[in-house]
Structures are given as C-alpha cells and as structure tokens.
Amino acid sequence: MKNLLKWIMGDQHEREVKRLQPLVDEINELYEEYHELSEEELKGKTEEFRAFIAEQTDPIEEKIREVRQQRGASVDSQERDRLLAQLQGLEQERDTAITDALDELLPEAFAVVKETCRRLMGQEFMVSGQPTKWDMIPYDVQLIGGIALHRCSAAEMQTGEGKTLSATMPLYLNALAGLGAHLVTVNTYLARRDAEWMSAIYNYLGLTVGVLDLHEPGSDSRREAYAADITYGTNNEFGFDYLRDNMVHTLDRRVQRGHFFAIIDEVDSILIDEARTPLIISGPVSRDTQTGYKKYNPMVSALYKKQLAIASELIGKAEQALEDGDEWTAAEALLAVRRGTPKNRRLLKMFHDDPSIQNLVQQAEASLMREKRLHEVDEHILFAMDEKGHNVALSDRGFEELSPGDPDAFLVPDLSEIIGAIQEDESLTKEEQEAEIAELEKEYAEKSERMHVVHQLLKAYALFQRDEQYIIGEDGQVVIVDEFTGRQMAGRRWSDGLHQAVEAKEGVEIKGETQTMATVTIQNYFRMYAKLAGMTGTAETEESEFHQIYGLEVLVIPTNRPVIREDRNDLIFRSKREKYNAIMDEVDRLVKMELPVLVGTTNVDVSETIARMLKRRGIPHNVLNAKQHAREAEIVQEAGRPGAVTIATNMAGRGTDIKLGEGVTDARTVGWAKERGLDLEELVAIDPKLRTDLASQPDDFVIECGGLHILGSSRHESRRIDRQLRGRAGRQGDPGASQFFLSLEDDLMRLFGSERIANAMEKWGAEDGEVITHGLVTKSIERAQRRVEGNNFEARKKLLDYDDVMNQQREVIYDLRLFALEGGEDLKGELWEMIETAIRELVEEHTPPDLLPDSWELHELRRSLLTDFFVQVEELPEEEEEEPSFYDREEILDVTLPAALAQYEKKLESFGENAEKVQSWLLLSVIDDKWKDHLYDLDSLKASIAFRGWGQKDPLIEYKKESYDMFVDLMTDIRKTVTSLFFRAQIGQRPEPQRPQPQRLQYSGPTDVGDTGGAGAMDRSRLAQPGRGGSRLDPVGVAAAARAGDIAGPSGPDPATLQTNRGEESGPQEPVTVDDEPGRNDPCPCGSGKKYKKCHGSPT
Known part of the structure; x- marks a missing residue:
C-alpha cells in the first residue's frame, strides 16, 4: 500500500520539486526577456538590486546606530539592558527585511545569472592553470537546486549534475545584501578551482571574489578575502579563523566580518563525517609528557604480546574441549579470545570452517550477560577490547601483570570520600588536614596520569594499526589517515595523549602533549550562520540528523538525464x-x-x-x-x-x-x-x-x-x-x-x-x-550499516550536547572580548558594569543575610575594598564596632558605589589619552588568561564526569550543573581581577623579564580526537594544584605598555600573523609559535630568584 501511494502521489521530494516549478518558469521567462538587454543594462542590474535592498533596510540601520550611541553613553546598568533589548529587536527587524527583499529579488537575480552564463558561452578562462572553455547554462534542475540552497536546504544533487554552477545563483543573490556570502569546500584544490571557474560570472556582474586558502591567516589579504562579496574556502580555515579572531588583541587583526550566508559543498562530509571532532587550537603544557610514554611502553608492549599468547592457549583449550564434547568450556574460552583479540586469525578460521561454533559462542555470551557474569570471562585475559565503542579495559589479571609487587599502583583513590574523612578528623589541626589533602591530591594526580598513559598505550597497540588508521611518513612521523577519504592528514594529531602513545609504540620521536586554548565544534560553528545551506550527492540517508542538528531540510533534486548505472547486489x-x-x-x-x-x-x-x-x-x-x-x-x-x-x-x-x-x-x-x-x-x-x-x-x-x-x-x-x-x-x-x-x-x-x-x-x-x-542479504547488510550510523550519530550528538554547554559560555566570553576590542564609550560602560558588580559581590560577601547587622565585619569590608580595589570608603568603620554603623546592605552600597565610581573616573583621567587602550588591554588579558584555565577545567570535568553514571546520575545533567557553577565562578573571578588590576595600574615602566623561547601552538580538527570526543588534551599534573585562582598579569606599567602599542599582553598569543599546519594537499607548514609563559611556581625569568607568582606574575 505504501509503495502504491508513492507511485500515485510521488514522495515528498517530488511534490516539493513540483511546487517550485512555477518559480522556475518565472525565472525562465525573465531570462528570455533579458536577451534584449544591452551588456551595460545587464551589468547594471547588480546595483539596481542593491539599491532595492538598501531602501528596505537603511531606516532600520539608522535607528540601530542611534541606539548604539545611546547605550555607549550610558553607565546605568538598567538603562543599558533596556537599550540592549531594543537593539536586538531592531537587528532582528533588519534581518527580516533583508530576507524578504532577497526572496522578492530571487527570480530576477537567478535570471540575470542564467543570462550571464549564456553570454559567456564559448569564452576561455584559466582554471587551475588550464585553459577552460565556458559551455554551461543552468538547466531547470540546477535552478531548483539554487532555489533550495537559497531557502536553506540540503540539496541532494547526483554526482556530475552541476552543483558548482547551481551554487552561483544563491551566492550572487545573497551577496547583494553586502554581508558576505561564503562557499565552504572540503579541500583547498576545490576552493581555488571553483572560485577561479565561477568568478567569470561574478566579475561580469560586478561582484568581488576572495579565496581564503590563497592567503596567510591573519594577513591583510586574508581580511580582504573575507571583505569580498563572495568568499571561497575550506571548512577548517573558516573555523580556525573564527577561533583566531577571538585570540587577537587588536580589532584590526580580526579577519572575519560576520556569519550571514554559507553554502557547504559536500555538506555530508563536513557536517556529518567531520563533526565527531571539534576544531582545537592547543598550546604546550608546562611539563614533560614524553617520559611517561617511554617508561610504560615496554611494559604495555609485553602485556599485549602476552595477551596474544594467552589467546593461542585458550584456542588450544577450546579445540580440546570440543573434541571432548564439552561445548560450554569451549564456548567460554573462545568468547574470552573474541573479547581479547577479536581479529585472531585462528579464531576467525574456526568460525569460517564451522559457523555453528560462532553460534555457540554468541549463545554463551547472551547467557552470561543475562546472568551478569560476563566479567568472569575477562579474568581469563589481560584486557578486553570493545571495537564498536573503540575502547579497551584492563582486567584484574591485567593490573596484576602490570604491577605484580604493588597491587595499588593503578588503584585511583576516591578523593571525595577520603577528603571528607580527613576534614572530619578532629585529631588533626587545620594545617595538618590541608597537608594531608595536598598529599592525597598529589597521589591522585600521579596515579591518574599513570593510568591514563597506560590506557592510551594499550589502545594504540590494540585498536590502532599501521596503514589503516595511520602511516609512518617519509620523515619518520606518525601521520593520521582520514577514514573517509583515505588522505594523509599531515600536521594533525590525536589529542589526549593518544598520538604520543602511537609514537611510542612505533618507536619514533614522541612529541609534547598539548592543552586546549580555543575550541569549537563543527556543528556550533556553522550554526552561527543566519542562513546555512548545503549540497551533496548523498544527503537523504542523513536527513534526520540534518534536520535535528542544523534545521536543514533535505531536498532530492531530480537528475537532468536519467541514471542508467546498474547497481548490482x-x-x-x-x-x-x-x-x-x-x-x-x-x-x-x-x-x-x-x-x-x-x-x-x-x-x-x-x-x-x-x-x-x-x-x-x-x-x-x-x-x-x-x-x-x-x-x-x-x-x-x-x-x-x-x-x-x-x-x-x-x-x-x-x-x-x-x-x-x-x-x-x-x-x-x-x-x-x-x-x-x-x-x-x-x-x-x-x-x-x-x-x-x-x-x-x-x-x-x-x-x-x-x-x-x-x-x-x-x-x-x-x-x-x-x-x-x-x-x-x-x-x-x-x-x-x-x-x-x-x-x-x-x-x-x-x-x-x-x-x-x-x-x-x-x-x-x-x-x-x-x-x-541475494537481495535479502544486501538488506541485512544495510540494517547493520544503519546500526553503525545510529551509533555514530549518538557519538556526534553526545559531543554536541556537551559543547552546547560550552558554546553558551563561549558566546558570552567572545562577546565580552569583542567589546574590549572595539573600545569606545561602550567599553567604558561595560567596564563600569563589571566593577559595580564586583563591588556588589564583595559587599554581599561581608554582609551575609543570615547574620544580624551587628555581626557584620564592616571594618574587614573597608580593608578589602582598599587592599583589593584601592577604593577608600571613609563612611565604613576602621575597627570593629560595638554598635553597627549600617543596618541595611543598600545603605552600604549607597556609600561604596559612589566612592568606586569617583575612583574609576579619577583613574581614567590619570591615563589620559591612553585610557581606552588600558581598559581594552586589561580586559582582554584577564579574559584570555581565565578562559584558558576554564577550558582546562572543563576538559578535566568532561574526562571524569562519566563516572557519575555509576552513581545512577546522568553525566550530562551533572556536567551542565557543574560547568554552570564553574562559569559563574569564572565571571566572578574575571570581574574581581579586572577591577583589582584597573585600580592598581600606574603610569610607569619597569624592565621586562627575558621571555622564554617560543613554543609550538597547534591546530587540530576532524580526525584528530580519535576516541574521547573531548575538546583537547589535558595536563593532569595540574590536578594537584587546587588553588589556581591568581592572575598572572602585571598591572605595573600597564599604561606605558598600552601607550607603546604593546596591547597583545603577556597572557595570550598573537596567532593572526602565524601559519596553520593544516595544509590539505601539501605537507605540513611551519607550525604556529606562541610565547610559553612561566608556570606560577617557576623561577621568574627576570633573574630575581623569586617565584614568578611573587615577582613579575604577581597581580599586586
């Protein structure tokens, strides 16, 4: 019945294509009319269309400018919030006006492009160094594809059906809005080829075209490529430019200008295949990570070889048991082999020669799972492999093999339970409790690191095979192979120590581990676009994911000619x-x-x-x-x-x-x-x-x-x-x-x-x-594929669920950074809001609502305001009082806030013409410093949160709760540090310490995180540093540094001028460098002999 209805009515895609036919007919009618236009009249259509859009949006733009000026001039927080809401409403109104105008212009704009193609017929152009004759005029199916792209759909167009030409029409139309239209490709070759090829149309109609991959990141020419009407580039470069833009310290170093409209070529490859791994910019960790992999590699190698020997013994035992008629013993032994070495050749040969043996093993596995005794099988082996989940797990026998003389060597203590017991032990002084907790945290960090290294090495041996997941390059380095394209991913590295583990296994140079400095998922980057569309030859099988994650509807476009290829069983x-x-x-x-x-x-x-x-x-x-x-x-x-x-x-x-x-x-x-x-x-x-x-x-x-x-x-x-x-x-x-x-x-x-x-x-x-x-067998295989696709979708969804939490935080931080970069009156208001909130929080801290006013320590509040913020409040008592001076918190705020505002204005005046630079420098430096630490904390939380499941808690909900609390603490810390540094900054200059040698800053993206789905590598030794709250910034000489133009600050790299190591067709380029700042407890490089945190790294 279902097939009969489809035959009568057509499927949803066929019905949608029919609905678009009147619009296609209108385009073709206009196309015929435009034959009569002169060349000047046809080219003049571009300015005519732009003038029409401006007519709809200019009045709204004028209102937006007025509201922005009003908000910039205000320091009243409530007024600023009201104006912000008004501004957001006006921006939404403008976006709607642009969308309506573009929809109205669609038939004319598409017809203009089609007529341009007709007039280009027979002309020769250089494309990728080869002379190419223009011989294309869009077919109706290409017009339908173009309409679908403009309407933000994922257009499925069969291979060879002219997706490249279809994209020119919506790109031209949306570029008329003046906000940038982007064409995203999977590799550099296609970006360059398509831009050169299709620029014949754009140049004829007066539009400019830019290609990202022709220019160095952060360069003026890269900025010009984004400023062009239409920009071509690879997905990695678009994403990394976004991250780099949010690491720069001056506004003129940013290259992107917004995210209005994007068409993704091979959309399934970019939004599905590469979406399991986030884009990561990572810097070096301040410790030696190679030693652990060198130390434990021989041990794990021996463990892996012994597992192979155990598997052979178990197969021999199973063969004997089968001869003796003991099927259960045989099945149990073979199940252990399958769990420990699933690709064992003798095992596979047994299954091949006698399929009933495989059925026997599967029945035994099902029985043991029902009885919850599957773990008993793993005691025959050293570790169990989960190929589907891409993981390994050591058995108790495996732990004993690794440390026969120390059974607790890999037993990680339960911190919360032991710390609770220490804190409740009344026989210990507070100092003794702190000492014991510090020692416990040190032990936890050491054991966690040891376990992590062993686990990654074991995965390298058991799950990663040379010439499958990676190859050894000519230079002796481990090079990842893209599982979808088979291409070398030169310069990319698996994170979380996995790459180091593979290097140790192969006996090549082990390179240093890294720490995340900036990260974004493919999903959340492309969801930033106001209008997102895609095209590919294969989208229908992923229709559900496109809709759920990106809000993209799939439209299958019919072929221009029938497909006569024979797809055999x-x-x-x-x-x-x-x-x-x-x-x-x-x-x-x-x-x-x-x-x-x-x-x-x-x-x-x-x-x-x-x-x-x-x-x-x-x-x-x-x-x-x-x-x-x-x-x-x-x-x-x-x-x-x-x-x-x-x-x-x-x-x-x-x-x-x-x-x-x-x-x-x-x-x-x-x-x-x-x-x-x-x-x-x-x-x-x-x-x-x-x-x-x-x-x-x-x-x-x-x-x-x-x-x-x-x-x-x-x-x-x-x-x-x-x-x-x-x-x-x-x-x-x-x-x-x-x-x-x-x-x-x-x-x-x-x-x-x-x-x-x-x-x-x-x-x-x-x-x-x-x-x-047989058709039934082919369908059975497709069912297996659907199950794998479902597993992969869940992995991508899980990554997105976690990144959505970080994404909200990232948007807040990056918006704050943009305020700091743009400067002006708006920054002055924003900075005062932060200072006001920091003062309020300090007052609240000293006037808890559960205490009576006579118990408030207002003399301590006065001292804190002076020592932390250099704000003197004469009305507050200097010493502890018998009778309170204030009975209401608001009364206290009425005297503290005006004093802080007066000090704020006085400080700005002292900075003179450099005031704006000082504010910008301070805010950017603190944000970058704290955000980097926050990313590390989130990585650590994500790595450990899965264990909450053992306590019958949802790890995702727990992650959301804890990450929110961490973000609240982050914002409080930023406000407090900015306020303190601002009031302490002085005009003056002192000698700069000698900087350490530059270290590598690395970029990683799809196929880089092979297993964890995490956002980058972690420095586990920092688990033993519970009090990482202090700033590493130097307020003395801030104004002088700003005046000299040194706004980059000590807390962040300047990646804009640096090269990425993400070449597609070429080998790795020179990696980015970034100054590696000393650790807080390292000796200060100025030579004073003091710790860095007590000298040039001190906030005071």
Missing part, C-alpha cells in the same frame, strides 16, 4: 582470501573488455594488498591512497581510459570528474568480443545472476554494459559512503555498473551482521569458494 564469500581472488578475476575480465575499473577500498592496507595481487597477475594499475596523494589529480584524470584500473581508498578524488575515454560508453557484446579474438569463456561474469554460456548467445548479446565499473572491496560503516563510491560511475546519463564484494571476515560483517548471513549461507548450502548474492 552484493557478492558474499566466506573468507577474505576468496573475496580478493574474485575481485582479481572480475578486474581481469573487465580489463580484457577494455573497460575502466575503479576498485574502492576502506584503508591503505587493503589497497596495497589488492595492488600486490594485481601486480602478480600482471595487470597495470594505479593506486590512489594516503601514500600517493600527491598524484591524485593525475591518477583521477587517467581513471576513465579504456582498460584503466584504479585502486582508491574510499572517496579519494571526490569532487573531481572521471572523464570517460573514447569508446568506453559502448556496450561489450559477443560480436565485439569475437572481432577482437577474445576467449568468450574468460568473459563469463562472476555474478551468478549474470552468468551464462556466451558461446551459445547471438552476436548482439550484451556481455557487459559500457562505462566505468565500480568494485567495492567491502562495505563502509555508512551507507552514504557506499553511495558516494557508486556515484563515481554513471554521471550525466553515462552507462556504468557498481558492485560490492564482501566476506564474513570483513569488520562490518564480523561486528554487526555475520551470524544472520552465515546462517543464510549454511541454509542455502554455499560451499567454500562459492559466492552468494
């Missing part, structure tokens, strides 16, 4: 060996028929295995993987030649067309084969459904369709990646075929679907070497 074999042999036979068959073949693999190791097998058979081929990424464009260009064989990891080469060679699109018939003297028996298909006796067929019988043939060596975890691979063939109505070759030993099948399929093969009587293909 999967071929399934018992073992990988049988599968690879079948792939060799199929490649050999297709090459003999002079058809191009693309073999898709999931990792470097598989691609090289297939390459070796092809070489042994004497079949010429090209390999496109992380080790040959430099030849990508050349290999893709040759991939469509007759008989060409290309092996590609996943979607390497995505975004570039494989052009088919001469004669490739022709079907291969029996007559064609006879003409070339081919042996018909060698051309018989491997697929049972296509197998036939060719010798008995007529000459016009089609042996194989023409076009590119896709052979997938295994299914990916995501159906979308499989669709992308299939989509390499059959572009723009070309013929082609795709088919996946699978085995029961493939990771996806082994983890999620092998039992059902193994039973099916046994039921259908499939023998060794025999292939099965």
Whole structure:
C-alpha cells in the first residue's frame, strides 16, 4: 500500500520539486526577456538590486546606530539592558527585511545569472592553470537546486549534475545584501578551482571574489578575502579563523566580518563525517609528557604480546574441549579470545570452517550477560577490547601483570570520600588536614596520569594499526589517515595523549602533549550562520540528523538525464582470501573488455594488498591512497581510459570528474568480443545472476554494459559512503555498473551482521569458494550499516550536547572580548558594569543575610575594598564596632558605589589619552588568561564526569550543573581581577623579564580526537594544584605598555600573523609559535630568584 501511494502521489521530494516549478518558469521567462538587454543594462542590474535592498533596510540601520550611541553613553546598568533589548529587536527587524527583499529579488537575480552564463558561452578562462572553455547554462534542475540552497536546504544533487554552477545563483543573490556570502569546500584544490571557474560570472556582474586558502591567516589579504562579496574556502580555515579572531588583541587583526550566508559543498562530509571532532587550537603544557610514554611502553608492549599468547592457549583449550564434547568450556574460552583479540586469525578460521561454533559462542555470551557474569570471562585475559565503542579495559589479571609487587599502583583513590574523612578528623589541626589533602591530591594526580598513559598505550597497540588508521611518513612521523577519504592528514594529531602513545609504540620521536586554548565544534560553528545551506550527492540517508542538528531540510533534486548505472547486489564469500581472488578475476575480465575499473577500498592496507595481487597477475594499475596523494589529480584524470584500473581508498578524488575515454560508453557484446579474438569463456561474469554460456548467445548479446565499473572491496560503516563510491560511475546519463564484494571476515560483517548471513549461507548450502548474492542479504547488510550510523550519530550528538554547554559560555566570553576590542564609550560602560558588580559581590560577601547587622565585619569590608580595589570608603568603620554603623546592605552600597565610581573616573583621567587602550588591554588579558584555565577545567570535568553514571546520575545533567557553577565562578573571578588590576595600574615602566623561547601552538580538527570526543588534551599534573585562582598579569606599567602599542599582553598569543599546519594537499607548514609563559611556581625569568607568582606574575 505504501509503495502504491508513492507511485500515485510521488514522495515528498517530488511534490516539493513540483511546487517550485512555477518559480522556475518565472525565472525562465525573465531570462528570455533579458536577451534584449544591452551588456551595460545587464551589468547594471547588480546595483539596481542593491539599491532595492538598501531602501528596505537603511531606516532600520539608522535607528540601530542611534541606539548604539545611546547605550555607549550610558553607565546605568538598567538603562543599558533596556537599550540592549531594543537593539536586538531592531537587528532582528533588519534581518527580516533583508530576507524578504532577497526572496522578492530571487527570480530576477537567478535570471540575470542564467543570462550571464549564456553570454559567456564559448569564452576561455584559466582554471587551475588550464585553459577552460565556458559551455554551461543552468538547466531547470540546477535552478531548483539554487532555489533550495537559497531557502536553506540540503540539496541532494547526483554526482556530475552541476552543483558548482547551481551554487552561483544563491551566492550572487545573497551577496547583494553586502554581508558576505561564503562557499565552504572540503579541500583547498576545490576552493581555488571553483572560485577561479565561477568568478567569470561574478566579475561580469560586478561582484568581488576572495579565496581564503590563497592567503596567510591573519594577513591583510586574508581580511580582504573575507571583505569580498563572495568568499571561497575550506571548512577548517573558516573555523580556525573564527577561533583566531577571538585570540587577537587588536580589532584590526580580526579577519572575519560576520556569519550571514554559507553554502557547504559536500555538506555530508563536513557536517556529518567531520563533526565527531571539534576544531582545537592547543598550546604546550608546562611539563614533560614524553617520559611517561617511554617508561610504560615496554611494559604495555609485553602485556599485549602476552595477551596474544594467552589467546593461542585458550584456542588450544577450546579445540580440546570440543573434541571432548564439552561445548560450554569451549564456548567460554573462545568468547574470552573474541573479547581479547577479536581479529585472531585462528579464531576467525574456526568460525569460517564451522559457523555453528560462532553460534555457540554468541549463545554463551547472551547467557552470561543475562546472568551478569560476563566479567568472569575477562579474568581469563589481560584486557578486553570493545571495537564498536573503540575502547579497551584492563582486567584484574591485567593490573596484576602490570604491577605484580604493588597491587595499588593503578588503584585511583576516591578523593571525595577520603577528603571528607580527613576534614572530619578532629585529631588533626587545620594545617595538618590541608597537608594531608595536598598529599592525597598529589597521589591522585600521579596515579591518574599513570593510568591514563597506560590506557592510551594499550589502545594504540590494540585498536590502532599501521596503514589503516595511520602511516609512518617519509620523515619518520606518525601521520593520521582520514577514514573517509583515505588522505594523509599531515600536521594533525590525536589529542589526549593518544598520538604520543602511537609514537611510542612505533618507536619514533614522541612529541609534547598539548592543552586546549580555543575550541569549537563543527556543528556550533556553522550554526552561527543566519542562513546555512548545503549540497551533496548523498544527503537523504542523513536527513534526520540534518534536520535535528542544523534545521536543514533535505531536498532530492531530480537528475537532468536519467541514471542508467546498474547497481548490482552484493557478492558474499566466506573468507577474505576468496573475496580478493574474485575481485582479481572480475578486474581481469573487465580489463580484457577494455573497460575502466575503479576498485574502492576502506584503508591503505587493503589497497596495497589488492595492488600486490594485481601486480602478480600482471595487470597495470594505479593506486590512489594516503601514500600517493600527491598524484591524485593525475591518477583521477587517467581513471576513465579504456582498460584503466584504479585502486582508491574510499572517496579519494571526490569532487573531481572521471572523464570517460573514447569508446568506453559502448556496450561489450559477443560480436565485439569475437572481432577482437577474445576467449568468450574468460568473459563469463562472476555474478551468478549474470552468468551464462556466451558461446551459445547471438552476436548482439550484451556481455557487459559500457562505462566505468565500480568494485567495492567491502562495505563502509555508512551507507552514504557506499553511495558516494557508486556515484563515481554513471554521471550525466553515462552507462556504468557498481558492485560490492564482501566476506564474513570483513569488520562490518564480523561486528554487526555475520551470524544472520552465515546462517543464510549454511541454509542455502554455499560451499567454500562459492559466492552468494541475494537481495535479502544486501538488506541485512544495510540494517547493520544503519546500526553503525545510529551509533555514530549518538557519538556526534553526545559531543554536541556537551559543547552546547560550552558554546553558551563561549558566546558570552567572545562577546565580552569583542567589546574590549572595539573600545569606545561602550567599553567604558561595560567596564563600569563589571566593577559595580564586583563591588556588589564583595559587599554581599561581608554582609551575609543570615547574620544580624551587628555581626557584620564592616571594618574587614573597608580593608578589602582598599587592599583589593584601592577604593577608600571613609563612611565604613576602621575597627570593629560595638554598635553597627549600617543596618541595611543598600545603605552600604549607597556609600561604596559612589566612592568606586569617583575612583574609576579619577583613574581614567590619570591615563589620559591612553585610557581606552588600558581598559581594552586589561580586559582582554584577564579574559584570555581565565578562559584558558576554564577550558582546562572543563576538559578535566568532561574526562571524569562519566563516572557519575555509576552513581545512577546522568553525566550530562551533572556536567551542565557543574560547568554552570564553574562559569559563574569564572565571571566572578574575571570581574574581581579586572577591577583589582584597573585600580592598581600606574603610569610607569619597569624592565621586562627575558621571555622564554617560543613554543609550538597547534591546530587540530576532524580526525584528530580519535576516541574521547573531548575538546583537547589535558595536563593532569595540574590536578594537584587546587588553588589556581591568581592572575598572572602585571598591572605595573600597564599604561606605558598600552601607550607603546604593546596591547597583545603577556597572557595570550598573537596567532593572526602565524601559519596553520593544516595544509590539505601539501605537507605540513611551519607550525604556529606562541610565547610559553612561566608556570606560577617557576623561577621568574627576570633573574630575581623569586617565584614568578611573587615577582613579575604577581597581580599586586
């Protein structure tokens, strides 16, 4: 019934496309009219459209300017709040006016772009160094795609359907608003190519185009690229520029100008695949992190080898038990092997030779889980692996193996319980309690660090394999391989010590661990845009996530020409060996028929295995993987030649067309084969459904369709990646075929679907070497993929849930930074608000509501105001009083606030013309200093919060509660420190201490956090420093420093002029450098012999 209704009414996408048809017709009518316009009249349409938008928005803009001026001139907090609410309402009104104006202009603007394309026909332009003739006028389906993009949808357009041209129309339309229109791509090559290619349209119509990746971060030219009407760039550069802009110390170093409209090319790759990992800018930690990995690496290596030996013993025990008829003992032993070494070859061979053994193990596992006795199995092994959850867990036997003489070496104490007992111990003095707690915290930090290092090393050995998740580069460094594209991610590092663990395992140089300085998730960065849209060939399978996370509706755009590619059912074999042999036979068959073949693999190791097998058979081929990424464009260009064989990891080469060679699109018939003297028996298909006796067929019988043939060596975890691979063939109505070759030993099948399929093969009587293909099996595999997709979605959702908490805090901090950068009267009001609140909080602290006024220590309040803020309040008593001077808190505020305001005005006057710079410098320095520490605290909280689940508490709710409390403390600390430093700052100058050597500042993004979903690396030694509240800023000489223009301050790097190490097609560039400030307890570099916190790092 469901299919019948769909056949009668069409699906929702077809209905939406029909609803857009009248708008498409209107565009085409205007397009015909614009044929008659002169070149000057057509080009003049741009200014005509801009004038129309300005007419709608100029009156609102004038009101916005007036309200901003009023707010800047006011120091009354309530009045400022009222004006802020009014300002936000006016900005919303302006945004609505812009949106309405653009919607009204859409038909005319799209028609202008289409007419421009017609007039460019036949002209030659240089694109990526190659002369390219313009031969494109948007089809109706491209107009529909453009409308969908303008309306903030994720447009699914099949590969080769002209997404690049479709994007030009909404980009042109939204650029008219003058707020910037961004086109986000997955790599530098595509950003440059598309900008050069499509700028022919934009330049003709008087718009400017910028390309981020052509310019250094923070440079004037990068700022100009953002100032252009339309800006092209990679997602990483957009995100990192946002973070860098919020680390600079002068307004003119910011490069971005807002987030109005963005179209994301390959939106699924950027918003889905790369969204599990946040963008992170990290700096060095102030301690040696390499020693721990060097120390414990031999120990963990020996542990891993012993686990392999134990697995062999258990398999021998299981084989003996099966001979003796003791199935339970055998199942328990094999279950232990599967949990400890799931890819053990002897185990997989047993499952392959006798599927009933695998069923036996699964039944035993289910029984033990029901009885909650699964942990008993783990006592046979040293550690258990969770491949699905990407984690490892040491058993009690494993802990004993690591520290046989010290059973408590890896036992982390329960801090809260022990600290509570110490505080309740009346036999200890306060000083003794503090000493014991400090010693306990030190022990906790040491054991936590030791456990963390061992855990990361164990993951490196058990879960990360060379030539799968990473390779060893020519320079001997560990280089991450992107799991989705197979490309080298040069310069990127896994965080939280995982990269150091892999380096220790491989015996290469171990580089220092890092600490987060700025971070944002892909999701929260792109959700900042007022209008966000995307386009890809594969969006429908992720429709729910696009809607839930980004508010994007997916619209499937019909193809301009029908897709005639044959997507065949999967071929399934018992073992990988049988599968690879079948792939060799199929490649050999297709090459003999002079058809191009693309073999898709999931990792470097598989691609090289297939390459070796092809070489042994004497079949010429090209390999496109992380080790040959430099030849990508050349290999893709040759991939469509007759008989060409290309092996590609996943979607390497995505975004570039494989052009088919001469004669490739022709079907291969029996007559064609006879003409070339081919042996018909060698051309018989491997697929049972296509197998036939060719010798008995007529000459016009089609042996194989023409076009590119896709052979997938295994299914990916995501159906979308499989669709992308299939989509390499059959572009723009070309013929082609795709088919996946699978085995029961493939990771996806082994983890999620092998039992059902193994039973099916046994039921259908499939023998060794025999292939099965059936629609039910293909559906079973898709169900397994859906489960993996669900797991991955939950991982991304979890990351977003945690980052949403930080995102609200980040917005407050970054807004405050922007106030400080912009300066002016508004900053003066904002700073007074902070001082006023800090004074109020101090008064509240000394006048608790649960005490009577005669118990208030107002003499202490007077002393605190003087010592903390240099504010003298004569009305407050100097000594403790018998009779209170004040009975009401508001009376106290009535005398303290005016005194503080008078001191504030006096201080500003003393700074003279440098007052604004001093205020800006102080606020920025304190914010950056405190925010960096706050990020560390959040990292630490996130790392430990999962344990709350053991106490039947929701970790996310607990994280929200505690992070909110931490943020309240942060804002209080910022206000107090700013107030104190402001009132203490003096005109004067003292010698600057010698700065330490610059240290590395690193950038990491998607594929950098391989396991934790956390926001960066943590310095666990700081757990032993409970009182990290003091400022590291120097108020003396502040005004002189500001006058000299040294506004960057000692507390933050100046990344604007620095290079990122995020090259896509090139190797890593020189990393960013940042001054590494001394630790608070380190000797001061000025040579005084004092600790830094007591000398140049002192707030006083």
